[in-house]
Amino acid sequence: MDANRPLDEAKRTGITRRMTRRAVLRRMASIGLAASAFAPLLAACRQQEATPAPGGVTPQPATPTPGAATPTAAQTPAGATPTPAAERAVLNYGVGAADITTLDPHFAAATQDRNIVDMVFNALIRYKPGDSTQFEPDLAVEIPDPEETADGKQVWTFKLRQGVMWHAGPQNDAYELTADDVVYSLQKSANKDRSAYAADYSGMTFEKVDNYTVKITLERPLSPTLFLPKVANYNGGFIVSRRAVEAMGDEAIKTHPIGTGPFKFKSYASKDRVELEANDGYFRSAPKLAGVQVRFMSDATSRELALKSGEMDVVSGISDSAWVQKINQEPKLQADVFGVGEVAFLNLNTAREPLNDVRVRQAILYAIDRDAHLAVFGGPPVAQNVFSVVPAAFMRGGLTEEEARQAGVAYGRDLDRSRQLLAEAGLGGGFTLKMVTSEMDAYRKNYEVLQEELREIGITVELDVVDHPTMHRLIREDVNPIVIYVAFRPNADVYLTQFFHSDSIVVTGPKPNTNFSHYDQIDDLIEQARVETDPKRQEELWKQANIKILQDAVGFPLHFINQVYGRSKAVDYGHELKASLALYPGFTEQTTVQK
Amino acid sequence: MLRYTVRRLLLAIPTLLAVLTIIFVIVRVAPGDPATAALGDYASEEAVRALRQRMGLDRPLWQQYLSFLADLLRGDLGKSLITGQPVVDQIRHVLPYTVELTLAAIVVGLVIGIPIGIVTAIRRNTLVDYAGRVVSLAGLSVPAFYLGILLIYLFAVRLRLFPALGAAEFSKPGAHLHALVLPALSLGLIEAAYVTRMTRSVVLGVLHEDYVRTARAKGLPERIVLFGHALRSAMIPLVSLIGLFAISLIGGSVLTEEVFARPGLGKLMIGAMKQKDYTMLQSIMVVYAIVIVVINLLTDLLYGVVDPRVRYE
Numbered sequence A: 001m002d003a004n005r006p007l008d009e010a011k012r013t014g015i016t017r018r019m020t021r022r023a024v025l026r027r028m029a030s031i032g033l034a035a036s037a038f039a040p041l042l043a044a045c046r047q048q049e050a051t052p053a054p055g056g057v058t059p060q061p062a063t064p065t066p067g068a069a070t071p072t073a074a075q076t077p078a079g080a081t082p083t084p085a086a087e088r089a090v091l092n093y094g095v096g097a098a099d100i101t102t103l104d105p106h107f108a109a110a111t112q113d114r115n116i117v118d119m120v121f122n123a124l125i126r127y128k129p130g131d132s133t134q135f136e137p138d139l140a141v142e143i144p145d146p147e148e149t150a151d152g153k154q155v156w157t158f159k160l161r162q163g164v165m166w167h168a169g170p171q172n173d174a175y176e177l178t179a180d181d182v183v184y185s186l187q188k189s190a191n192k193d194r195s196a197y198a199a200d201y202s203g204m205t206f207e208k209v210d211n212y213t214v215k216i217t218l219e220r221p222l223s224p225t226l227f228l229p230k231v232a233n234y235n236g237g238f239i240v241s242r243r244a245v246e247a248m249g250d251e252a253i254k255t256h257p258i259g260t261g262p263f264k265f266k267s268y269a270s271k272d273r274v275e276l277e278a279n280d281g282y283f284r285s286a287p288k289l290a291g292v293q294v295r296f297m298s299d300a301t302s303r304e305l306a307l308k309s310g311e312m313d314v315v316s317g318i319s320d321s322a323w324v325q326k327i328n329q330e331p332k333l334q335a336d337v338f339g340v341g342e343v344a345f346l347n348l349n350t351a352r353e354p355l356n357d358v359r360v361r362q363a364i365l366y367a368i369d370r371d372a373h374l375a376v377f378g379g380p381p382v383a384q385n386v387f388s389v390v391p392a393a394f395m396r397g398g399l400t401e402e403e404a405r406q407a408g409v410a411y412g413r414d415l416d417r418s419r420q421l422l423a424e425a426g427l428g429g430g431f432t433l434k435m436v437t438s439e440m441d442a443y444r445k446n447y448e449v450l451q452e453e454l455r456e457i458g459i460t461v462e463l464d465v466v467d468h469p470t471m472h473r474l475i476r477e478d479v480n481p482i483v484i485y486v487a488f489r490p491n492a493d494v495y496l497t498q499f500f501h502s503d504s505i506v507v508t509g510p511k512p513n514t515n516f517s518h519y520d521q522i523d524d525l526i527e528q529a530r531v532e533t534d535p536k537r538q539e540e541l542w543k544q545a546n547i548k549i550l551q552d553a554v555g556f557p558l559h560f561i562n563q564v565y566g567r568s569k570a571v572d573y574g575h576e577l578k579a580s581l582a583l584y585p586g587f588t589e590q591t592t593v594q595k
Numbered sequence B: 001m002l003r004y005t006v007r008r009l010l011l012a013i014p015t016l017l018a019v020l021t022i023i024f025v026i027v028r029v030a031p032g033d034p035a036t037a038a039l040g041d042y043a044s045e046e047a048v049r050a051l052r053q054r055m056g057l058d059r060p061l062w063q064q065y066l067s068f069l070a071d072l073l074r075g076d077l078g079k080s081l082i083t084g085q086p087v088v089d090q091i092r093h094v095l096p097y098t099v100e101l102t103l104a105a106i107v108v109g110l111v112i113g114i115p116i117g118i119v120t121a122i123r124r125n126t127l128v129d130y131a132g133r134v135v136s137l138a139g140l141s142v143p144a145f146y147l148g149i150l151l152i153y154l155f156a157v158r159l160r161l162f163p164a165l166g167a168a169e170f171s172k173p174g175a176h177l178h179a180l181v182l183p184a185l186s187l188g189l190i191e192a193a194y195v196t197r198m199t200r201s202v203v204l205g206v207l208h209e210d211y212v213r214t215a216r217a218k219g220l221p222e223r224i225v226l227f228g229h230a231l232r233s234a235m236i237p238l239v240s241l242i243g244l245f246a247i248s249l250i251g252g253s254v255l256t257e258e259v260f261a262r263p264g265l266g267k268l269m270i271g272a273m274k275q276k277d278y279t280m281l282q283s284i285m286v287v288y289a290i291v292i293v294v295i296n297l298l299t300d301l302l303y304g305v306v307d308p309r310v311r312y313e
Helices: A002-016 A021-030 A033-045 A111-120 A179-189 A224-231 A242-248 A300-308 A321-328 A358-366 A370-375 A401-406 A415-424 A441-455 A468-476 A492-500 A523-531 A535-551 B002-029 B034-039 B045-055 B061-073 B087-122 B127-141 B144-158 B173-207 B210-217 B222-240 B242-259 B265-275 B278-306
Strands: A090-095 A125-128 A131-137 A154-159 A204-210 A213-218 A263-269 A273-278 A291-296 A314-316 A333-348 A431-438 A459-466 A482-487 A555-568
Touching (some): A090 A300, A111 A273, A154 A224, A179 A204, A179 A242, A224 A535, A300 A555, A300 B144, A300 B242, A321 A333, A370 A441, A431 A441, A441 A482, A459 A468, A523 A535, A535 A555, B002 B061, B002 B278, B061 B278, B087 B127, B087 B222, B087 B242, B087 B265, B144 B173, B144 B242, B173 B222, B210 B222, B222 B242, B222 B278, B242 B278, B265 B278
Parallel strands (some): A090 A291, A431 A459
Antiparallel strands (some): A125 A131, A273 A291, A314 A555, A333 A482
16 A cells, blocks of 8 residues: 555645646656656666677688689679569668768778678679688789889789779769779778778879779788788778769768669668668679668667567677577577687786786686686687687688697696796785776676686686776776787788787887787787788798797687677578678678578 | 746756756766777777867867857757768657657557556455556566567567567558557556556545545436546546656657667667767757656646646746
8 A cells, every 4th residue: 555655645736736746756756657767877878789799610721812713894794684673582681780880981890880881892802702711803803913013012903894883872873983993992091081991001002004904002012911901892992982982072971882882872761770772783793682771770689589570681699609509499590600700818918017927927828718718608609719819710820729739839727837837936825916897798708707717826806897998998008917808800910910019019109009918029020921922931920929929928819709690591691601801691692582 | 828838948948058068078978989989999099089080079178068059059969970960860860750659658558557547446455456456566567678578579579460670661651550569568568557556546536535425425326426527537637647657758768769679769869879979969868858848848738728727827
């Protein structure tokens, strides 16, 4: 009956007029009515969902290699009339994000942006769909070999396909792609005001030879391993339309991309969806889909339910093998687990006592049980072992398990050795480390496992959980003696430079980036490898760098976490799925949905 | 009443100003910034700095605040920091979805809650009453987003009667209403629990009033006593509380829109929070604040409509 008291009072309020509406509200609040008005604040407190982690079903450890396929102009738009769009299916794709950030490919970084950009744009060459270990020609008719000039420069000459047409846009008709577009686009990529990836193009000049030939000159020669990604369908390599960008402006193309890809932009509703429709004039062939509808669905449960109800054909999943098993139990559904994988690794701060003693750092590494770190993500196939910070499964220069063992840097849990090393360092009685972690699972779970592991050798870890952006800010202010970082980088050079070159030391480095360990012992190896044009020698230098990192116990790889998606079995991507730099399965002109 | 309305609107201005200032500060005090959120952790500090500059975030805070207020005075809600699109267009696009969901939930709440409330009041301390109160208590205890997930699982995944995605274009009214059912139920059923308890309480009170006793004493049939006398009075406070329901539903719709991947102010706001889109977030808050002020005003005015004894001075 007590529960009715406020209601009775509210009733009297209404009838006798002795109380104000404000008083009624107050009474209502006492029974919880007003509580739901605070829902927006509660919503704000919800954890931001982790971006789907890149990952892979252990593709072969190979660097992208020029593919054998050499399409020619003869392969351009098939003469056959495409099936009318009404008879083709639209693929519904639920992506785990709130909205796009930008569809300007030269700024696109978020998963959902990369996905859409990948469908709309092309580049001179591309990673083979579903397999980021192989290159094949895209807008170029072949992948050229570089030429060295007398003055020590390197020249790459690309012949373009003929007959490739730009999508029509609000301020441009469809027109043929030429060298003007390619030069304009690469110059945009190299301009720091118009691209987030300008640094990748420093020391490069771009020149039109004729309408279908582009020459790229490098001040300092690069190996194909480091050069080709710059002209591939990733980051600044995407080619934008000169006419469209000049007519619309850089701002407008963020929400209305004009490309040459299999799907063209149709509409965008903020925080709701992006609609793409088939580009029937696509130079490879008309898409088998009528289009792709990308729905922004931050809530993982909603995505899963929409997949199960049949309203979504493909959704981004949860990076946990338990989720994969759950989806695979559904008769009409299939979970896809593929690369590229984000590597979770430790960075031990050599500038901070007592970690400035290599014995202490090694003691910490000997306390780590890789399997325990894998287990919190359900183990394989979602999370898999890795033996150097540069993941050998996805790129050249990483160490395989065998190589790490041969070099004596595989470590492995050995508590006796760990305690012995601490005793030798005069820290047998243990000590305390204070650290912050992000609330995101990929970070928090690893820190918590580390906390337990270190407790066993007498090291107390005081862990403070903060939100993800705050963690990123704090670790860049050098607050953590040990930083666990989860990242994918496109090649060994970027990994090593950003995390282990002295230029990148946080706070004090000349170009502060993410060298949390304050390490400066492999600068020469990184720089030698960067300019080494012999791929084998280059790979060897990167491996040496990785071995040195582990010997000095400044970086330690825990595992990599794969991409996880759920799909209806009615969907056929049209390609085998091993690893995708665009961080989604890849929807191309060959993709189909049987509806 | 006109003078009262104008006075209330004027009084709302300092309230709005205070709300705007708090919002402006809070979104900027929160860690992280839009440039980092946009470019990801791969981007160099130089690239992040350049983007911050383009977004105007390198300006002193007071300058940003003044231009925010100046834009608002001109009726300009600004452009999204992330996409550069006018915020007003995006709000205009989603507002009908939120209004529609709120109204539908009110209807569900009233249509289900009032009859159950009346029945449980008339049959006080019977099995029907106990059952009604247990169900309504359960309703009060379930968050709308959780109920939404349960409804999707049951009606969209298992029975396939309704879509899991809670919105279709307005141009397709059939599909649109079909898609509205589950979101409206997930919000409305919980509201029905409030309405049930409120109605029961009010009706119980009215049934003990002298004029009801008088009606019974003069021999009127119970049906006429109930519907002709008791319930008419009981409805007055309920009608006036619709405004309060509307406010609570607008709040509750945030998570419902997210669960049903349904366009709306709430989904827009959560997205803006995730992207640290200051201008978008501020503008949505402005709209929320205005909507709540207006609903409060309408609720006060409604008192006079449903009860002629109320005078506005």
